[in-house]
Amino acid sequence: MDMTVGLGLLAGGLTTASFVPQVMKIWKTKSAEDVSLTMFVAFCVGVGLWLAYGVIKKDWAILVANGVTLILGLAILVMKIKYK
């Protein structure tokens, strides 16, 4: 694995992991009033397209990061709809 892939995985790891505290916060407080529904709808569609981009470019950093991010983004979206 070259250094660039390592940097991409670190970048992807951080941006992806950053959604975990947001998932936990909404899960604990059962409140998502300040979270934008429009943001997470557009975000999840966009991350889905990044996944396709990663597939075409065979870029593992983009693939792995966006696969996990999509799961976390959908979790926030579902909780936003549920808890408002």
Add this chain to the structure above:
Amino acid sequence: MDMTVGLGLLAGGLTTASFVPQVMKIWKTKSAEDVSLTMFVAFCVGVGLWLAYGVIKKDWAILVANGVTLILGLAILVMKIKYK
């Protein structure tokens, strides 16, 4: 411009633009209680690393998307700290 670059720019455009309604929402309500501070600190550092990744790979889709996303992420972070 080939189709893959177009897909990357569309993906980046959507994930980047998705932060605009979140910026607007906090700006209007002056409230960011449900937004996770930890998320946006980790997210901004990660997006900064994606920028470096884009520079090394000379990947314009990653560069442009993450440049704008960093500005929006920092705006949310500053408002989160200001409005709590």
